Amino acid sequence: MPLKKHNAAREWFDTIFYGGLIAIIFRSLLLEPFNIPSGSMIPSLHVGDHIFVQKWVYGYSRYSFPFGSWNLWNGRFFTMREPAVGDIIVFRKPDSTIDYVKRLIGVPGDKIQMKNGRLYINNKMIERTNPRPYIVANLPKSIRSVGYYKDNMSIKGNKIWIDNEPAPFNYTIEYKSDSVCQSNPYECTVYRATEYTEILPNGVEHSIIEVGDTAPLDNTMEYVVPENHFFFMGDNRDNSADSRVESVSYVPRDNVLGNVWFIWYSHNYYAPMLAVWNWGNKMRWDRFGMGKKK
Numbered sequence: 001m002p003l004k005k006h007n008a009a010r011e012w013f014d015t016i017f018y019g020g021l022i023a024i025i026f027r028s029l030l031l032e033p034f035n036i037p038s039g040s041m042i043p044s045l046h047v048g049d050h051i052f053v054q055k056w057v058y059g060y061s062r063y064s065f066p067f068g069s070w071n072l073w074n075g076r077f078f079t080m081r082e083p084a085v086g087d088i089i090v091f092r093k094p095d096s097t098i099d100y101v102k103r104l105i106g107v108p109g110d111k112i113q114m115k116n117g118r119l120y121i122n123n124k125m126i127e128r129t130n131p132r133p134y135i136v137a138n139l140p141k142s143i144r145s146v147g148y149y150k151d152n153m154s155i156k157g158n159k160i161w162i163d164n165e166p167a168p169f170n171y172t173i174e175y176k177s178d179s180v181c182q183s184n185p186y187e188c189t190v191y192r193a194t195e196y197t198e199i200l201p202n203g204v205e206h207s208i209i210e211v212g213d214t215a216p217l218d219n220t221m222e223y224v225v226p227e228n229h230f231f232f233m234g235d236n237r238d239n240s241a242d243s244r245v246e247s248v249s250y251v252p253r254d255n256v257l258g259n260v261w262f263i264w265y266s267h268n269y270y271a272p273m274l275a276v277w278n279w280g281n282k283m284r285w286d287r288f289g290m291g292k293k294k
Contacts, residue, residue: 086204117213
């Protein structure tokens with residue numbers, strides 16, 4: 001039987017086309033990867049965490065697919081369950097093409113307010129327990145091997161020591177480019193915060209951090225969540241642009257993309273993957289495969 005002649009160009013085209021189609025379907029219907037570019041969800045998510053988001057749990061809207069901003073239809077379909085207070089969710093910022101990740105705090109009809117740093121839901125102050133120290137370290141990349149030393153604290157690579165002993169509390173370390181630190185020194189600082197366990201009305205417990213209780217967003221108006229909208233907040237309460245600010249505000253139900261499943265990769269600064277000599281002080285090995293934190 002004679003062999004069929006192959007067209008090399010057609011095979012290359014088919015490989016690229018069908019490979020791209022499979023990737024689009026996978027990302028649209030099952031799992032989509034995102035990386036965390038800001039510290040608004042510290043301590044749950046750190047800058048440099050790479051996460052997988054489950055797309056099927058809340059069903060699908062036009063934003064679940066490429067070109068969702070074209071407004072081809074409204075509403076959601078194949079919904080397994082509605083988002084629940086306490087879920088960590090990726091959503092499309094209203095009137096934007098930017099994706100945010102925050103924690104769901106209010107559902108339609110809920111009244112949300114911050115008073116003196118404390119969260120109130122439906123006029124009830126939410127319990128905040130177990131205060132403990134937390135350090136956020138943003139440092140120039142050039143000192144990641146040399147180390148940072150101040151008073152009784154030293155920082156090197158991914159670790160913090162207090163009095164030459166491993167720090168007995170949680171922290172996050174991020175290394176920024178030297179040019180960023182030189183042009184914006186306020187972005188490269190080490191500051192102390194307090195980590196609390198917050199207990200939401202449905203019993204979900206999760207960690208938040210607060211630098212203090214007098215920041216601009218620690219006292220707000222009362223927000224009443226409209227129908228088919230949600231209210232989101234970052235776990236880093238003093239450093240999060242979320243539903244408390246006008247540019248985000250209430251998030252339409254259709255803008256929800258999915259809930260965070262787990263962290264599949266994490267690093268504390270960007271460097272090429274092939275630069276294996278950087279892996280030792282770049283990779284946060286203990287965060288690989290970490291499920292979403294509550």
